[in-house]
Amino acid sequence: MNYRFLSSINSYSFHFCLPFIPATTRRSMSLAYTTEKQFAISAVRRACLLTSSVFNKLVKNETLVKGDKSPVTVGDFSAQAVISSMLHRAFPDDPIVGEEDAADLRAESGASLRDRIVELANEALTAELVIGDIAEWGIGPGSEQSVDNLLDAIDRGNHEGGRSGRMWTIDPIDGTKGFLRGEQYAVCLALIVDAQVQVGVLGCPNLPLNLSKPDEDKGCLFVAVKGQGAQQLKLTGTDPAPLMMSPYTPSSFSFLESVEAAHSSHSTSSRISAILGLTQPPIRMDSQAKYGCLARGDGGAYMRMPTGVGYKEKIWDHATGSLLVTESGGVITDSRGLPLDFGLGRTLGENYGVIATVKDAHAKLLSAVQEVVKQEQEEAKKSKAS
Numbered sequence: 001m002n003y004r005f006l007s008s009i010n011s012y013s014f015h016f017c018l019p020f021i022p023a024t025t026r027r028s029m030s031l032a033y034t035t036e037k038q039f040a041i042s043a044v045r046r047a048c049l050l051t052s053s054v055f056n057k058l059v060k061n062e063t064l065v066k067g068d069k070s071p072v073t074v075g076d077f078s079a080q081a082v083i084s085s086m087l088h089r090a091f092p093d094d095p096i097v098g099e100e101d102a103a104d105l106r107a108e109s110g111a112s113l114r115d116r117i118v119e120l121a122n123e124a125l126t127a128e129l130v131i132g133d134i135a136e137w138g139i140g141p142g143s144e145q146s147v148d149n150l151l152d153a154i155d156r157g158n159h160e161g162g163r164s165g166r167m168w169t170i171d172p173i174d175g176t177k178g179f180l181r182g183e184q185y186a187v188c189l190a191l192i193v194d195a196q197v198q199v200g201v202l203g204c205p206n207l208p209l210n211l212s213k214p215d216e217d218k219g220c221l222f223v224a225v226k227g228q229g230a231q232q233l234k235l236t237g238t239d240p241a242p243l244m245m246s247p248y249t250p251s252s253f254s255f256l257e258s259v260e261a262a263h264s265s266h267s268t269s270s271r272i273s274a275i276l277g278l279t280q281p282p283i284r285m286d287s288q289a290k291y292g293c294l295a296r297g298d299g300g301a302y303m304r305m306p307t308g309v310g311y312k313e314k315i316w317d318h319a320t321g322s323l324l325v326t327e328s329g330g331v332i333t334d335s336r337g338l339p340l341d342f343g344l345g346r347t348l349g350e351n352y353g354v355i356a357t358v359k360d361a362h363a364k365l366l367s368a369v370q371e372v373v374k375q376e377q378e379e380a381k382k383s384k385a386s
């Protein structure tokens, strides 16, 4: 891993995003969650460098299939270990709702995977950073961790969530299928307080800064703080730009949706698209990178309609994205028009899908969604009866 690069980007970002400010001054600053935001940027960047470097070296036996048949790689485990270890140092009392757990790694059969994760996580955790008061912030190089400490760090993500108090949610690699294909994925971290997402950071190492120039600059960082707006930066920490969704323009409006038809019903969204008379095809992309794209004005709406009964959406798949939407001029609801509820536990509860779009398009989109939901319910009734 290129730790020289990591050192320079962190150093640069601290001076760029938040010039060196003595702790006493910082404490009296009026902006809420400044420390948490800067922590989240730093942790996500460190994890992104790890995942980028892992991808190039990933070998077949470094991926497992979980109980729900979804894949998980050494990248997912080690990125969660890194972010969780950093969180433990910076905010020791904050619980964590993380996607992964270490059960498979603790088994004898997980020994080689475990060794690799320990190596990767320690490499990332101990990398030298050149940053002013970073230790005081609880951010920066730490000491090498034992196997047990790292497995415990992964398992600290086992918090049940809930309606009250502070908690962080980590999706160490969102879009693992995209990651394995060399396509889009995102490292996601969010702070939730009393069921409201307050801070969200998304690192997208493979995402072009400009979707229409896919072979140029790649690597985006999306950052949002409730009430303070949202920004996109290069993953290198430069070029911060405020995020604002495009106004509703029917001729260029398109849906951002999952690549995986099993995660989001392509047929439902294509019916909705037909009702709205959309002329642009959907933009299919893995992970919460879709939310980052929507927030910066790509496409027009994030569309995720359930594919069947049973699956419950997880809070780590939507926490950062939902804040990016609302801080860039958008509205995010389920198909009933109700807000997503981050206070129900590890999931968003019964699945009514997710739709997010710019404010002036939401009512129109919601009505088309509801028309299609009704059609599909009637068709299901008919086919059951026949």
Ligand SMILES: Nc1ncnc2c1ncn2[C@@H]1O[C@H](COP(=O)(O)O)[C@@H](OP(=O)(O)O)[C@H]1O
Pocket (backbone or CB within 6 Å): 070, 099, 171, 173, 174, 175, 176, 177, 178, 257, 258, 259, 260, 262, 263, 264, 285, 286, 287, 288, 307, 311, 314, 317
């Ligand atoms: N049946 C299903 N319906 C909806 N989402 C699902 C699903 N099965 C898995 N997922 C979630 O879809 C996420 C990827 O989203 P997308 O399809 O937008 O790329 C996965 O995140 P992970 O890759 O972190 O496991 C996983 O949590």
Ligand SMILES: [Mg+2]
Pocket (backbone or CB within 6 Å): 070, 071, 072, 099, 176
């Ligand atoms: Mg997963």
Ligand SMILES: [Mg+2]
Pocket (backbone or CB within 6 Å): 171, 173, 174, 175, 316, 317
């Ligand atoms: Mg995910």
Ligand SMILES: [Mg+2]
Pocket (backbone or CB within 6 Å): 076, 099, 171, 172, 173, 174, 175, 176
């Ligand atoms: Mg994941």
